[in-house]
Structure formats: structure tokens, C-alpha cells
Amino acid sequence: MDRRLLALRLTGLGWYVATCIILGVVGGVLIDKWLGLKPLFTLLGILFGTTSAFYGLFKMIQPLLTSEQPSKPEDKPESNGGNP
Numbered sequence: 001m002d003r004r005l006l007a008l009r010l011t012g013l014g015w016y017v018a019t020c021i022i023l024g025v026v027g028g029v030l031i032d033k034w035l036g037l038k039p040l041f042t043l044l045g046i047l048f049g050t051t052s053a054f055y056g057l058f059k060m061i062q063p064l065l066t067s068e069q070p071s072k073p074e075d076k077p078e079s080n081g082g083n084p
Helices: 003-035 042-065
Strands: none
Touching: 003 042
């Protein structure tokens, strides 16, 4: 794989993680101001943003990890049209 392409993918992953966490925090702060509760939804927003970021990160990296492993053919016996 080209180094520049890998660098761009890693940069994209970093932006994805940062965006998820920032949106969770900002959403939690706004809900806290709206309802008059101070740390509750901010903490829940941090938890939700972090969880969704790492779940999405795992899902995006998973194809990269499995594509590097050589695929081997399945060991299935060939069927001969139902004939014994």
C-alpha cells in the first residue's frame, strides 16, 4: 500500500474520532443547559461520543486487517450432481 494513501486513511480516522467525541460533548453541554443539569448529560455525551468513535474506528479498520491475510479455498467436497 502506498504510504501517502495510508497517511490519508489514518488522518481520516483521526478526524472521525475527534468529530464523534466533540459532537457528544457539545450535545451533552447543550442538553445540560436546556434542562438545567450540569454534569449529567455532558458525561453521557462524552461516554456516547467515545463509544461510537471507537466502534466506528473498529468497523473501519476491520476490512484493512482481514484483507492482508491470504485467503485459502474452503475445503468442500465437490458435488457430482447427486450421483453416488
